[in-house]
Amino acid sequence: MAITRWDPFRDVLALQNRMNSLFQDYARTGGDDLVSTASFVPPVDIYEDEHRIVLKLEVPGMKQEDFDIQLENNTLTIRGERKFEKEEKEENFHRIERRYGTFFRSFAVPNTVNTEQVKAGYDAGVLRIELAKREETKPKQIKVQVGAGPVKTVENKPAA
Structure with a gap:
């Protein structure tokens, strides 16, 4: 028998997915316009x-x-x-x-x-x-110098 760890958030996520599905179905079937303004x-x-x-x-x-x-x-x-x-002739849509x-x-x-x-x-x-x-x-690549001694701070001055 395998031991599985209980995760309470998994059940919460499943409930949230079901609720989202219900609201989406409600909006698709012509529910209230307050639920969804997009088709x-x-x-x-x-x-x-x-x-x-x-x-x-x-x-x-x-x-x-x-x-x-x-x-x-x-x-x-x-x-x-x-x-x-729509085409001019009548079509019998099944779905x-x-x-x-x-x-x-x-x-x-x-x-x-x-x-x-x-x-x-x-x-x-x-x-x-x-x-x-x-x-x-954008990220900038900084080269590491080996054996260069102590690190000195250099001011960034605009190019003349």
């Missing part, structure tokens, strides 16, 4: 390297003009709308599982980002936003 929430991946922060939103079936991307007061806001395309309508995502941007260098691209259903970091916030 769907696209999933996002966020990663960072030494030069930039990158966001990738999964939003297939959209056009470039369907996006509204703004960066203001250290907040990146992404809005969009995926429209349900519609893809989400349509408007979406809204908002992200806090750290002060290390250069707000003048933001790029956005859309390819294969993925919206990619790159936020370049400021030069002064």
Whole structure:
């Protein structure tokens, strides 16, 4: 018999996931508008390297003009709308599982980002936003000198 360690937080997390699922289902089925103002929430991946922060939103079936991307007061806001395309002839849909309508995502941007260098691209259903970091916030390599004697403090003076 294997001995497992009891983790009370695991049960709390499971309860939280169930509650989130209930609220999401309620919003999807046309519940009160107070629960959710967006029709769907696209999933996002966020990663960072030494030069930039990158966001990738999964939003297939959209056009470039369907996006509204703004960066203001250290907040990146992404809005969009995926429209349900109806054809002239009547179709008998058996199931519609893809989400349509408007979406809204908002992200806090750290002060290390250069707000003048933001790029956005859309390819294969993925919206990619790159936020370049400021030069002064990038990590700097410091070389260690062996046998150099005591360390002396050097003033940083602007180049003339």
